[in-house]
Amino acid sequence: MRGRSILLLVPSTLFLFLFAATFSAVAQAPAAQAPATQAQVAALQQQIQTAQMNADNAWMLVSAALVLLMTGPGLALFYGGLVRRKNILATMMQSFAMMGLVTILWAVFGYSLAFGHGNAFIGGFEHIFLRGVGLTPNTDYAATIPEQTYMVYQLMFAIITPALITGAFAERMKFSAMAVFLSLWSLLVYSPMAHMVWGVGGLLNANGGQIPSLDFAGGTVVHITSGVSALITAIYLGKRLGYPHTNMQPHSMVLSFIGACLLWVGWFGFNAGSALGSGPLATSAFVNTHFAAAAAALGWTIAEWIHNGKPTALGAISGAVAGLVAITPASGFVQPFPALLIGLIAGAFCSFMVFEVKSRLGYDDSLDAFGVHGAGGTLGAILTGLFATSAINAAFGKGVPTGAIDGHWGQVLHQLAGVGIAWSISIVGTLVLLFLVDKIIGLRVSPEDEREGLDLSQHGEEGYDLNS
Amino acid sequence: MLKIEAVLQPSKLDAVKDALLEAGIEGMTILEARGHGRQKGHTEFYRGREYTVDLLPKVKIELVVVDELKDKVIEAIESAARTGRIGDGKIFVSRIDEAIRIRNDERGESAL
Numbered sequence: 334m335r336g337r338s339i340l341l342l343v344p345s346t347l348f349l350f351l352f353a354a355t356f357s358a359v360a361q362a363p364a365a366q367a368p369a370t371q372a373q374v375a376a377l378q379q380q381i382q383t384a385q386m387n388a389d390n391a392w393m394l395v396s397a398a399l400v401l402l403m404t405g406p407g408l409a410l411f412y413g414g415l416v417r418r419k420n421i422l423a424t425m426m427q428s429f430a431m432m433g434l435v436t437i438l439w440a441v442f443g444y445s446l447a448f449g450h451g452n453a454f455i456g457g458f459e460h461i462f463l464r465g466v467g468l469t470p471n472t473d474y475a476a477t478i479p480e481q482t483y484m485v486y487q488l489m490f491a492i493i494t495p496a497l498i499t500g501a502f503a504e505r506m507k508f509s510a511m512a513v514f515l516s517l518w519s520l521l522v523y524s525p526m527a528h529m530v531w532g533v534g535g536l537l538n539a540n541g542g543q544i545p546s547l548d549f550a551g552g553t554v555v556h557i558t559s560g561v562s563a564l565i566t567a568i569y570l571g572k573r574l575g576y577p578h579t580n581m582q583p584h585s586m587v588l589s590f591i592g593a594c595l596l597w598v599g600w601f602g603f604n605a606g607s608a609l610g611s612g613p614l615a616t617s618a619f620v621n622t623h624f625a626a627a628a629a630a631l632g633w634t635i636a637e638w639i640h641n642g643k644p645t646a647l648g649a650i651s652g653a654v655a656g657l658v659a660i661t662p663a664s665g666f667v668q669p670f671p672a673l674l675i676g677l678i679a680g681a682f683c684s685f686m687v688f689e690v691k692s693r694l695g696y697d698d699s700l701d702a703f704g705v706h707g708a709g710g711t712l713g714a715i716l717t718g719l720f721a722t723s724a725i726n727a728a729f730g731k732g733v734p735t736g737a738i739d740g741h742w743g744q745v746l747h748q749l750a751g752v753g754i755a756w757s758i759s760i761v762g763t764l765v766l767l768f769l770v771d772k773i774i775g776l777r778v779s780p781e782d783e784r785e786g787l788d789l790s791q792h793g794e795e796g797y798d799l800n801s
Numbered sequence: 802m803l804k805i806e807a808v809l810q811p812s813k814l815d816a817v818k819d820a821l822l823e824a825g826i827e828g829m830t831i832l833e834a835r836g837h838g839r840q841k842g843h844t845e846f847y848r849g850r851e852y853t854v855d856l857l858p859k860v861k862i863e864l865v866v867v868d869e870l871k872d873k874v875i876e877a878i879e880s881a882a883r884t885g886r887i888g889d890g891k892i893f894v895s896r897i898d899e900a901i902r903i904r905n906d907e908r909g910e911s912a913l
Binding site: 640 | 845846847848849850851852854
């Protein structure tokens with residue numbers, strides 16, 4: 334009993350203390366009403382700035398998480414469902430491997446090569462091993478968030494870009510060769526492209542580059558590079574055994590559907606996060622992203638309904654992804670209704686690429702990485718030049734026309750230059766790396782391994798054991 | 802002893818099971834199968850191209866019964882599964898050499 338009574342002492346003491354403190358504060362009130370000093374104002378301003386920065390940082394960290402979600406499990410499920418059952422794990426492993434490998438490469442060299450000071454084409458070694466990348470902002474890129482936030486946000490982009498390429502060579506590439514090829518690709522194609530478009534002094538940087546091009550969240554850096562590299566890889570590797578007359582339908586549209594929806598939601602981090610803050614520009618990008626996805630899903634669905642007589646689930650989700658790809662470069666530059674239009678055009682255009690162009694030209698881009706990302710990214714980059722307006726984002730300075738809709742038709746040419754560079758670096762870089770890795774390791778699995786399925790031949794596992 | 806195998810439409814499984822139970826048959830094995838007879842497959846679309854899927858889902862029931870029950874079993878299955886359309890399925894009857902109850906090694910008709 335005595336023990337319990339002692340406990341009462343604690344709250345009582347606290348209460349008495351608070352009571353006394355209140356009274357003493359009240360008693361001091363008249364003195365505090367004297368004019369505030371410079372130091373107090375400065376302290377308040379600092380607090381306000383910190384609060385604003387924390388708001389931006391909160392959204393940026395969430396965005397980084399959303400972009401990672403796009404790879405794992407978004408892309409893993411989307412691609413995984415589209416392949417045959419015997420390759421499900423291998424397909425997911427390819428995306429997952431990027432999550433591990435690219436992270437390490439980015440930390441060691443990748444971030445420095447992309448965002449360090451260098452020349453117009455590539456960064457330098459100033460941030461090797463993330464030297465100098467701490468918790469204070471890097472005002473070259475984002476003045477209100479710690480540089481580590483910026484670094485880790487950009488890392489998620491670096492992860493998903495090579496993961497997208499895996500769609501082109503699905504069901505036939507060796508895991509070891511894929512790991513080496515995509516690691517090298519990340520350093521030699523992705524980092525330079527990211528530097529050119531977003532890095533300080535980059536050739537295509539909207540802020541002072543020699544050919545200022547507008548790429549809000551990575552239409553050229555992520556989608557064109559991955560899509561075109563995908564096409565090159567698909568052609569170099571050759572078609573899957575039995576393509577095109579064998580039926581290689583998706584083994585689980587359910588998984589793909591879930592993956593696509595995760596991509597849609599994750600894309601809010603991809604695009605709206607590229608505002609690098611939580612202000613109104615993020616809102617613009619968020620709204621545009623959503624509108625484009627919706628319009629494109631509709632565009633592809635209608636195109637397919639006319640073409641086949643039935644709207645497929647695969648068509649609808651592919652349409653949504655195509656719209657998301659196309660709006661990526663435009664997301665922080667255009668008004669909402671142009672965003673709808675961009676989506677609608679992308680849905681119809683990418684469906685055409687996949688239905689007509691792919692079958693006519695005969696390449697086996699297994700999961701349509703080129704048809705959706707390469708083609709969608711190219712289309713989006715050009716439409717960005719058309720619809721970018723300083724009313725949403727005065728990218729070139731207050732009152733300076735941004736895109737064609739503002740009267741600056743020259744921007745479309747700049748966009749084409751960016752597209753051209755992205756295509757070139759992707760084609761050349763990918764061919765060189767494919768050739769090298771093929772000679773040293775060998776890219777394609779043996780026909781027996783391909784028939785057995787990559788899950789067993791590459792990983793000694795089965796995706797589903799329905800009998801256990 | 803006779804083995805009676807029936808390949809059926811999956812939607813008819815419950816009706817046939819109930820009919821067999823009513824006829825006094827308690828033991829059966831049910832398998833999921835795919836196949837087709839004269840029934841055509843269906844077409845599916847993948848990336849704008851049409852594919853014919855020939856292998857349709859089916860259900861197979863297997864029973865081993867004493868010879869005397871043969872007509873009763875066939876009658877039960879037919880009446881429950883028949884719709885009159887192509888795709889109703891087929892019944893096959895074959896002879897069984899031996900039947901054994903694993904629990905106590907009972908043999909012959911009493912093992913059924």
